[in-house]
Amino acid sequence: MAPDVRRPVVDLTEAEARRALPLKWGTVPDDVIPAWVAEMDYAVDPVVLEAVQRALADGVTGYPLDHYPELGEAYAGWAGRHFGWAPDAAAVRAVVDVTGGVRLAIDVLSGPEGVVFPTPGYNAQHRLAGITGRAEHLLEVPASAERAEIDLDRLDRLLADGAQTLILNQPHNPWGRAFTRAELEGIRDVVLRHGARVVCDEIFAPLVLPGAEHVSYLAIDGTHDHAVAVVSASKAFNTAGLKCAQLVVPSAADRARLDEEPMSRNDSYSALGVVAALAAYDHGDPWLASLVERLDQQRSLLGSLLATHLPEVRMRPLEATYLAWLDASAYGHDDAAAVALERGRVRLSDGASYAPGSTGHVRLNIATSPDRLTEIVERLAKAWT
Ligand SMILES: Cc1ncc(COP(=O)(O)O)c(C=O)c1O
CATH class of the missing domain: 3.90.1150.10 (Aspartate Aminotransferase, domain 1)
Incomplete structure (x- = not known):
């Protein structure tokens, strides 16, 4: 085809x-x-289906590799075409899924103190902080139709009180919001003031609708030393069950820490998921x-x-x-x-x-x-x- x-x-x-x-x-x-x-x-x-069917017919049912440089190339190419910004291909690692990538990033890269989780927020990530052994601080945003922005003063207070990580989801589920560059810069300024980290779940980035644009948190100046993004083709291409998302880690020091982790920390993504992601990014x-x-x-x-x-x-x-x-x-x-x-x-x-x-x-x-x-x-x- x-x-x-x-x-x-x-x-x-x-x-x-x-x-x-x-x-x-x-x-x-x-x-x-x-x-x-x-x-x-x-x-x-x-095209994605064909790629997965071909891989299955070839008997690709075994363990995946521990690194797929071509996945980084495919994601970087795709991001460049869609957002006018791309990470370094070498910054990309395969992870089982987006939630697993968020958990891995907190486990390995975040300090031991609390995690800020804006609400309303993706229900399956509620209590992720606890699973990583950290306290959860809900950053409540009034669940009204008019207001759907991160409350920077409240974020500032939570980080001043000792929280060390913000889970940011953008484009946001369930607000349906694509945060603007100015909003993201405001968040970055607060985070930098406190030396905190950001784990940015960008799973919905491919699904920004006409009239809005996706700006990766990593496309904001001054974010690379404190942030990672977790991305995936799975939500846009309906392939969540195939299990492969990507962790984008711009800091070489952070990558070194992740790469030193034992295999058992991140061994659940599947070779078929990699095939699907490559087909989606390269040909979708x-x-x-x-x-x-x-x-x-x-x-x-x-x-x-x-x-x-x-x-x-x-x-x-x-x-x-x-x-x-x-x-x-x-x-x-x-x-x-x-x-x-x-x-x-x-x-x-x-x-x-x-x-x-x-x-x-x-x-x-x-x-x-x-x-x-x-x-x-x-x-x-x-x-x-
Ligand atoms: C914001 C957000 N992140 C992550 C996920 C789940 O992604 P995964 O299945 O890759 O963990 C969803 C699923 O709907 C979601 O809405």
Whole structure:
């Protein structure tokens, strides 16, 4: 297949989705539409699929190498094309997945004191601090539709009180925000003042929608001595189960520390995951362009569906990701996700798992077909109103 011919996004039928996405679709009853976990109801890019099928046919089912220089080259090439900035290819290491990369970076590179975690924040990374043996400090940001910025004064206080690491997720799940260069510079200034570290989860960088841009934290001057980024093609290409993300480590001293770690610290990424990542970075641009176009359409559709059926729902305009953070509190249900499931037969993600204590918020995954998104919002309207 010619790699540079534009390839369309293909919607999975319900039966196909149930086979392809066992977590998202296989864990709900037949009458429930799942719009929760961050997986897309789209067929995998044929170029990525072909590469993985070829590797399987070749019998690539054994251990991976402990270093893949070509993965660094592929990521650097891809980042340069997409963001106008690229890390040194030699700065890239394979890791099992993004969450594993965040954990590895904290374990090996961070001081022993607390970890700052902005909330709402990706639910599976709540308590990651504890898993690395460090205290977790939630940096609460009011979970409102209007405000979705890191509170620099609060960050300053937490670092002054002794926290030593910030887990920054940008583009942000579930705010759907792509932070601006100025915002990132503000964060850098606070972090530098306290000699703290940043572990930046940039998994959604490929999914910045028209009107916004992704600026890597590592593209900001003065970040290389205190920061790493964890990146992956897996969210944009629906290949999370193949297990290969990348840790970008610009400091040679940090790399030396990581490279000295025993294999058992980072031995879980898979050779097939590397194959998928290489195919996505080297040949996935034509499919990714179609995907971003589709997600842009889905975001507009969601806006009009909400205006028609659920006008009291508040939502910041989605700048990135396919995850909409909805404030449905005006409809008076503390646990809006539970009501959506019980009465609407739609499974959403409960906002309280991203922002402990918040009520009336949900996260809605819009990476599906226009028809299914329409049905979802119509069902939510019946359930909540
Ligand atoms: C912000 C964020 N980081 C990481 C992940 C998970 O990535 P991985 O499966 O590579 O750990 C997700 C999954 O949705 C996410 O939203």
